[in-house]
Amino acid sequence: MSAKGDKTKKFICSEAHKLFAEKGFKKVTMQDICERTRLSRGGLYRHYENTAQIFSAIVSAMLADQEDEFSEKIRNNVRASEILDDVLNRYEEEMIDSGSSLSVAIYEYFSSPDLSQGDGTILQQYLHSKKMWTELIECGMCTKEFKTVDPAAVFDLIVFSYQGVRMYSRLMPIGKDIPRRITGQIRQLLLPERE
Known part of the structure; x- marks a missing residue:
């Protein structure tokens, strides 16, 4: 696809993300996305066949953004406690930002097997996040920045x-x-404890 086509797809996903955050997955229509993006139906359908395909692209992009969020910082010798502090500060902001949350849309999409077709994306995201967090926690324990804990249990507490x-x-x-x-x-x- 051309650079212009890629740019248009990103724009569609960006605007659709806002709609899915506002309305959930089930209430967003292709017409809503046409209106929000000001694309013709043909222009929209040139890139995506339906809302499920758009939503799947949004979730895939979120996974890609999350890819190795911690590993690069660990490789660059950023302290584990600094990485933890940065991510927890970001999480605090995200937790109160209901306007950009896709939680309801994700629930609607993935709880409907005929839509998600059991693609396992949520499980993949969970396992990938678990791997990242476990590496960070183990790194912090090795450098004595973190207490000795069960990394999987702490990850579950964080994510859920x-x-x-x-x-x-x-x-x-x-x-x-x-x-x-x-x-x-x-x-x-x-x-x-700090002394």
């Missing part, structure tokens, strides 16, 4: 509390105190 708050932020107001308490507890689990 983060995703839970993201989901609930779509259903009720979430203040900054909830994400701060969660990230504070994660820091207490991992970081040794």
Whole structure:
């Protein structure tokens, strides 16, 4: 595909992401996306056949963005505690940003086998995130920046509390105190007491 075609596909996904965050997956139509992007139906269908294909492209791009988020920093000798601090600060902001959360749309899409066709993307994302977090936690334990913990258990606590708050932020107001308490507890689990 040409550079212009790639740019158009990215634009479609960017605008569709906003719609999916607003409405969930099931309520977004190709017509909604045409209106949001100001593309003709033919222009939109030239790139994507349906909303499921667009949503799948968005989720795939999210996975690619997440790819090796920590490993590059670890390779560049960034301290594990600094990486942890950066990601937990970002998570705090994301947990209260219900406007950009795809949690409801992801639930709708992946809980409907006829749409997701059981592609296992969520499981792949979970396993990839687990690998990244485990490497970070093990690195932090090796350098004595982190306490000795069960990396898989800490990862599950992080991912499911983060995703839970993201989901609930779509259903009720979430203040900054909830994400701060969660990230504070994660820091207490991992970081040794400062003397």
